[in-house]
Amino acid sequence: xxxxxxxxxxxxxxxxxxxxxxxxxxxxxxxxxxxxxxxxxxxxxxxxxxxxxxxxxxxxxxxxxxxxxxxxxxxxxxxxxxxxxxxxxxxxxxxxxxxxxxxxxxxxxxxxxxxxxxxxxxxxxxxxxxxxxxxxxxxxxxxxxxxxxxxxxxxxxxxxxxxxxxxxxxxxxxxxxxxxxxxxxxxxxxxxxxxxxxxxxxxxxxxxxxxxxxxxxxxxxxxxxxxxxxxxxxxxxxxxxxxxxxxxxxxxxxxxxxxxxxxxxxxxxxxxxxxxxxxxxxxxxxxxxxxxxxxxxxxxxxxxxxxxxxxxxxxxxxxxxxxxxxxxxxxxxxxxxxxxxxxxxxxxxxxxxxxxxxxxxxxxxxxxxxxxxxxxxxxxxxxxxxxxxxxxxxxxxxxxxxxxxxxxxxxxxxxxxxxxxxxxxxxxx
Amino acid sequence: xxxxxxxxxxxxxxxxxxxxxxxxxxxxxxxxxxxxxxxxxxxxxxxxxxxxxxxxxxxxxxxxxxxxxxxxxxxxxxxxxxxxxxxxxxxxxxxxxxxxxxxxxxxxxxxxxxxxxxxxxxxxxxxxxxxxxxxxxxxxxxxxxxxxxxxxxxxxxxxxxxxxxxxxxxxxxxxxxxxxxxxxxxxxxxxxxxxxxxxxxxxxxxxxxxxxxxxxxxxxxxxxxxxxxxxxxxxxxxxxxxxxxxxxxxxxxxxxxxxxxxxxxxxxxxxxxxxxxxxxxxxxxxxxxxxxxxxxxxxxxxxxxxxxxx
Numbered sequence: 001x002x003x004x005x006x007x008x009x010x011x012x013x014x015x016x017x018x019x020x021x022x023x024x025x026x027x028x029x030x031x032x033x034x035x036x037x038x039x040x041x042x043x044x045x046x047x048x049x050x051x052x053x054x055x056x057x058x059x060x061x062x063x064x065x066x067x068x069x070x071x072x073x074x075x076x077x078x079x080x081x082x083x084x085x086x087x088x089x090x091x092x093x094x095x096x097x098x099x100x101x102x103x104x105x106x107x108x109x110x111x112x113x114x115x116x117x118x119x120x121x122x123x124x125x126x127x128x129x130x131x132x133x134x135x136x137x138x139x140x141x142x143x144x145x146x147x148x149x150x151x152x153x154x155x156x157x158x159x160x161x162x163x164x165x166x167x168x169x170x171x172x173x174x175x176x177x178x179x180x181x182x183x184x185x186x187x188x189x190x191x192x193x194x195x196x197x198x199x200x201x202x203x204x205x206x207x208x209x210x211x212x213x214x215x216x217x218x219x220x221x222x223x224x225x226x227x228x229x230x231x232x233x234x235x236x237x238x239x240x241x242x243x244x245x246x247x248x249x250x251x252x253x254x255x256x257x258x259x260x261x262x263x264x265x266x267x268x269x270x271x272x273x274x275x276x277x278x279x280x281x282x283x284x285x286x287x288x289x290x291x292x293x294x295x296x297x298x299x300x301x302x303x304x305x306x307x308x309x310x311x312x313x314x315x316x317x318x319x320x321x322x323x324x325x326x327x328x329x330x331x332x333x334x335x336x337x338x339x340x341x342x343x344x345x346x347x348x349x350x351x352x353x354x355x356x357x358x359x360x361x362x363x364x365x366x367x368x369x370x371x372x373x374x375x376x377x378x379x380x381x382x383x384x385x386x387x388x389x390x391x392x393x394x395x396x397x398x399x400x401x402x403x404x405x406x407x408x409x410x411x412x413x414x415x416x417x418x419x420x421x422x423x424x425x426x427x428x429x
Numbered sequence: 430x431x432x433x434x435x436x437x438x439x440x441x442x443x444x445x446x447x448x449x450x451x452x453x454x455x456x457x458x459x460x461x462x463x464x465x466x467x468x469x470x471x472x473x474x475x476x477x478x479x480x481x482x483x484x485x486x487x488x489x490x491x492x493x494x495x496x497x498x499x500x501x502x503x504x505x506x507x508x509x510x511x512x513x514x515x516x517x518x519x520x521x522x523x524x525x526x527x528x529x530x531x532x533x534x535x536x537x538x539x540x541x542x543x544x545x546x547x548x549x550x551x552x553x554x555x556x557x558x559x560x561x562x563x564x565x566x567x568x569x570x571x572x573x574x575x576x577x578x579x580x581x582x583x584x585x586x587x588x589x590x591x592x593x594x595x596x597x598x599x600x601x602x603x604x605x606x607x608x609x610x611x612x613x614x615x616x617x618x619x620x621x622x623x624x625x626x627x628x629x630x631x632x633x634x635x636x637x638x639x640x641x642x643x644x645x646x647x648x649x650x651x652x653x654x655x656x657x658x659x660x661x662x663x664x665x666x667x668x669x670x671x672x673x674x675x676x677x678x679x680x681x682x683x684x685x686x687x688x689x690x691x692x693x694x695x696x697x698x699x700x701x702x703x704x705x706x707x708x709x710x711x712x713x714x715x716x717x718x719x720x721x722x723x724x725x726x727x728x729x730x731x732x733x734x735x736x737x738x739x
Contacts (some may be wrong), residue, residue, distance in 0.1 A: 018663055080484045101486045244592035247574055247679045312476045398506060402681050404596065 023405040028060040032085035036071035040276040050336045086316035090309040092386040099131040106134040107313045110323040115232040125347040128306035137309025141344025144302045144373045146271045147290040153265035157181035175239035178265045189246040191401045193392040201378045202294045202301035213385025220417040221415035228411035243405035255280040272307045272344035278362035289369040303380045307344035345370045387429045395421045480707035484699035496706035509682040510690040518665040521605035529609035533616035546636025554671040563674035570600045594681045601671045619653035652731040
């Protein structure tokens with residue numbers, strides 16, 4: 001009996017140690033990589049990694065993936081422990097903070113030596129990854145916010161598709177008409193902080209944050225108040241999903257959007273997410289992508305942004321191999337045939353052209369949409385200040401959106417408090 | 430012969446030390462882990478609580494009592510998290526204890542298949558703090574969940590349990606009451622230790638079931654109740670998983686439990702200094718409450734071996 005236990009323990013230990021031993025025996029270089037995303041992205045990225053390992057038998061890529069929130073929790077903890085992976089997926093909202101803390105490695109050397117080939121990438125697509133004149137993040141795809149419309153639902157409701165420069169007033173009408181005709185919501189909740197940030201682009205050519213990030217970037221609370229009064233009306237009429245309902249459902253990722261389950265006829269998300277949304281909805285569905293509605297007589301509230309970056313961390317053990325993988329990930333047609341623009345429209349013109357003839361419905365719509373936005377958009381604003389997570393997590397959500405949407409306080413009362421508190425946090429950075 | 434004798438003699442004192450050494454060796458792995466992963470981090474967190482240490486920048490300065498000042502006087506969400514936690518403890522702990530005792534008494538009879546029931550009632554607690562149960566709970570109380578489905582059959586339109594600020598925390602309190610397994614097992618052991626002859630003589634004296642419960646079961650069980658109360662009080666204050674998975678602290682911070690808020694500050698906003706200060710306040714409060722309960726125990730806990738009040 002005792003012997004058997006001992007044998008069991010020995011086998012367990014052997015099983016734990018074996019993979020490491022094998023890897024060491026094969027003399028492979030290990031490159032660790034970590035990203036956030038949906039299931040669809042996980043599947044595609046893993047398949048791409050497996051292809052790379054096949055082509056490069058001396059490289060072993062060890063991957064970790066998670067949702068957006070957990071990604072940052074996990075990686076900041078790893079950063080403190082000196083355990084960051086070689087490559088991490090990064091975001092425009094956070095890259096400044098990470099560079100400021102010395103956690104990322106400049107890639108200019110690799111670009112200069114040609115390890116990372118940027119010949120076929122437009123400068124405008126690369127600019128987002130630059131901090132203080134140095135390149136820290138390689139853009140994995142171009143992105144913009146989008147309102148996706150379910151054309152079948154529109155037809156069933158007897159509604160014409162709106163003009164591409166539709167206004168918030170038209171949007172409100174349409175959402176209500178859908179609710180009246182079909183008994184489903186026009187759209188899910190529209191209380192995301194992203195819509196707050198870009199709120200002032202349409203009316204006033206401003207941004208939620210001042211260019212230096214030390215205060216809010218707008219003076220007049222009225223556009224925000226008007227917007228939230230509209231949301232309250234839509235919540236009341238059912239034109240929009242109630243905030244209460246969205247809380248009860250919880251955040252279950254982009255694939256759980258109401259448009260997927262046909263509980264709403266429209267959805268708001270990032271353009272690259274159409275791949276996951278359409279995939280989860282089924283190929284028989286029909287969607288068309290629209291810009292964010294604009295204020296009466298206002299300009300576009302859309303801007304083009306790097307969807308995400310691959311960055312090499314300053315704690316990377318094998319930065320050379322990491323850079324080589326990023327180059328292949330961005331420039332290889334083979335890789336991008338698997339990835340299928342799930343991270344946004346590829347930045348390499350060669351990749352884009354080679355993908356064009358065989359695009360799936362979702363990808364074709366996304367390419368088309370990004371082309372449309374390129375014609376009419378607002379310029380991208382500076383990356384978010386370091387206190388952005390604090391402002392959104394502790395003020396915008398719990399002190400503005402929630403009390404307003406639960407009717408505890410009016411937008412008129414809440415907006416000045418939001419401004420005051422956000423400014424206090426931003427100034428204290 | 431003589432040699433072995435002296436050897437045996439000499440061995441005796443040194444053997445004692447060797448025994449100890451073996452003992453320490455056996456608990457060595459635990460001790461090492463305890464120092465490395467519990468004691469040292471606790472000490473470090475005490476130091477951090479007086480700093481503005483940030484995980485991402487891996488730096489911080491001593492800022493004296495600023496964290497505590499901010500916590501008690503400036504942070505509105507902190508006050509809400511204290512509220513939510515107190516409400517949870519005040520309702521969930523007694524409810525769980527009452528349920529545990531009730532079920533323990535039901536199971537303290539020798540009926541057929543009682544073992545199966547015991548296992549069945551204990552099961553929710555084994556999987557208790559787990560993600561799976563929390564996810565299931567979210568489905569049960571969801572808009573189209575089991576609860577509202579059942580209410581619907583009865584012609585009642587159920588509220589949006591998890592979405593309404595008035596009801597969300599109650600779903601978590603009910604979840605806590607349902608996870609009564611471990612105090613129940615302890616109660617069950619306590620019930621089995623009450624001598625039968627006490628009940629028999631009380632019955633002969635004409636005491637009814639309620640009187641027997643009040644006069645025999647409860648007093649004899651007070652040490653167990655005391656133990657369970659302390660344990661549940663401590664775990665009640667540390668509630669985390671349920672809110673993290675089921676409600677995310679929403680709506681309106683009504684389920685933003687203390688531990689969840691500490692986690693948010695520490696790991697989502699990287700404010701490890703502030704979070705450490707919060708954690709230490711929590712530790713002090715729990716220690717104080719536990720001490721109070723201990724103090725009060727001489728008034729209501731009945732020990733068989735006691736000589737009685739002097």
